[in-house]
Amino acid sequence: MTDDDITGRDGVLDRPRTYVFDGATSRRGYPLNTMLMTLRSPAAREEFTADEGGYCDRFGLEPGQRRAVLDRDWTAMLELGGSIFYVYKLAMMDGVSMQGLGGVFTGLGEAEFTAQLRSGGRSDG
Known part of the structure; x- marks a missing residue:
């Protein structure tokens, strides 16, 4: 697979449900x-557990980021600039595994995803 296989003409990663964590996303x-x-x-x-909203407010989260945290909208957290490595810290508090x-x-689902990993990963074909 080459870079041309996974990027569009504008150089943006063209993979469904794939989140690119670049400089702009990081900022x-x-x-x-x-x-x-x-x-x-x-x-x-x-x-955090005592006052989730107040804790979020201390860090100046955007309204969408705050809502994503409070709703545990894992996908929105990534879309709004969250790094999977940090999002996982909250997931662990809730007993959500990386799988x-x-x-x-x-x-x-978790079981299907885990089974897919054990069988060699997803097929892009």
């Missing part, structure tokens, strides 16, 4: 990712 997602990164700390997790997120992002 947009900075407040969201900063907030999510704090969830490494047990004290921060306690504060569970993979199922959400691919439109499969």
